[in-house]
Amino acid sequence: MSFIETFSEKGQMIAGKLQENRYVSTISEGLMVTLPIMIIGAFSTLLSSMQIEAYQNLILPIKHILALPAIFTTNALALYSVVSIAYKLAKTFNKDGLVPAFLGLFSFLVLTPVSQFKSGELTVSALTFDWLGARGLFAAMIVGILSTRLYVFFVDKNWTVKMPDGVPPTISRTFVSLVPAVLVSAIFTVVSAIFSMTSFGSFHSFIYTILQVPLQGLGGSIWSLVAALLLMQFLWVFGIHGAIVVMAVIRPIMTALDLENLAAYQAGEAMPNLVTGSFWGIYANFAPMLGLVIVLLFFTKSQQFKMLGKLGAPGALFGIHEPLIFGLPIVMNPLLAIPYIISPVVCLLIGYILTVIGILPIPIGMQVPFGAPIVLSGVLQGSWVLGLAQVLLIPVSALIYYPFVKILDKRNLEAEMTQKVADKQS
Structure with missing residues (x-):
């Protein structure tokens, strides 16, 4: 077996194991489940915070109404995430997911610090949004996993109340969950008390300081x-689903960075993160493959390439690349692998440089649904300029692909001409 075949086989195995890992896939799937909530919040933020003076004057009487969904979606995403992650993990253990989901929510809330302040003669306790949004996202992931895993452990150990025969199934299932639920809630209550006595003040503050900030700092660098991106493209060249491998690791980090930007945009503040998942999506997801499509459609002579260009164009407009990756193919094609790996990186770096020098705005962190087409996906990030930038990067990618495609086009054309001659002679 050759090195390439061995690498491809090993890579497929690693990708498969990552996808099959219940904890990695649970976090990824749990966050994906919250996408409708994130989109609702993102649109609410966009509609209420668009920085156009005439528009702001127009919506002034109803601005607080337009902003209301964002308060209870984007600003509370950690709550939705802990529920969805706990539910998804319980299902992988063939357990009813509802009780673990509620337990995950309780465990997260009991760890969340409650603020107290004086209002006249009254002392008011308030659960603020400080740890319910982006800042509490990593804590939500950890709590969702740990609370559910503990619940499953106690149930599997049969630390349950068994009801006699004849008791209705609904009541029986409730009592089966009772002891594990009490034990999990007791554990997280004790954990909350322990962290309240530390210099961090809370579990959320500990996770944010020790884990989330360093990871976001690492993930947020260009x-x-x-x-x-290089790793993802490299894996695709060997037929390995690079997105599964890479996004499983970076999605939580990028989601938190995007949410911080969205919250800042809603508050009318400068967005803190330049490099986010939205930034990746704008500059690396559309122009590279559309550049390839342009070369195939307008600068090749072989019928095979022209047909593949027509077949691949619709998908490329919506960020779907598989028809070209496997149709040309790019997989196991050393010549096309070079521009395939280089072009998205070039687009990303151009976008980064133009953003740093102030020509392009920072994306607002909008959670754009998969399949949103080029231009629209840029406009939804807060500015028509980003949609225009996506279009202007297409010829850049076309220039990168052009010399490599032309070499293959010449070979294809010669093969097609030879085949035509052979067909006539036969």
Whole structure:
């Protein structure tokens, strides 16, 4: 077996194991389940916070209404995430997901600090949104996993109340969950008390300081993003689903960065993160493959390439690349692998440089649904300029692909002419 075949086989195995890992896939799937909530919040933020003076004057009487969905979606995403992650994990253990989902929510809330302040003669306790949004997202992931895993452990150990025969199934299932639920809630109550006595003050503050901030700092650098993109493209060349491998690791980090930007945009503040998942999506997801389509359609002579260009164009407009990756193919094609790996990185770096020098705005962190087409996906990030930038990067990618495609086009054309001669002679 050759090195390439061995690498491809091993890579497929690693990708499969990542996809099959219940904890990695649970976090990824749990966050994906919250996408409708994130989209609702993102549109609410966009509609209420668009920085156009005439528009702001127009919506002034109803601005607080337009902003209301964002308060209870984007600003409370950690709550939705802990529920969905706990539910998804319980299902992988063939357990009813509803009780673990509620337990995950309780465990998260009992760890969340409650603020107290004086209002006249009254002392008011308030659960603020400080840890319910982006800042509490990593804590939500950890709590969702741990609370559910503990619940499953106690149930599997049969630490349950068994009801006699004849008791209705609904009541019986409730009592089966009772002891594990009490034990899990007791554990997280004790954990909350322990962290309240530390210098961090709470579990959320500990996770944010020790884990989330360093990971976001690492994931939010342009070179980390370039490395992740290079790895993803490299894996695709060997027929390995690069997105599964890479996104399983970076999706939580990028989601938190996007949410911080969205919250800042809603508050009318400067967005803190330049490099986010939205940034990746704008510059690396559309122009590279559309550049290839342009070369195939207008600068090749072989019928095979022209047909593949027509077949691949509709998908490329919506960020779907598989028809070209496997149709040309790019997989196991050393010549096309070079521009395939390079072009998205070039687009990403151009976008980064133009953003740093102030020509392009920072994406607002809108959670754009998969399949949103080029231009629209840019406009939804807060500015028509981003949609225009996506279009202007297409010829850049076409120039990168052009010399490599032309070499293959010449070979294809010669093969097609030879075949035509052979067909006539026969």
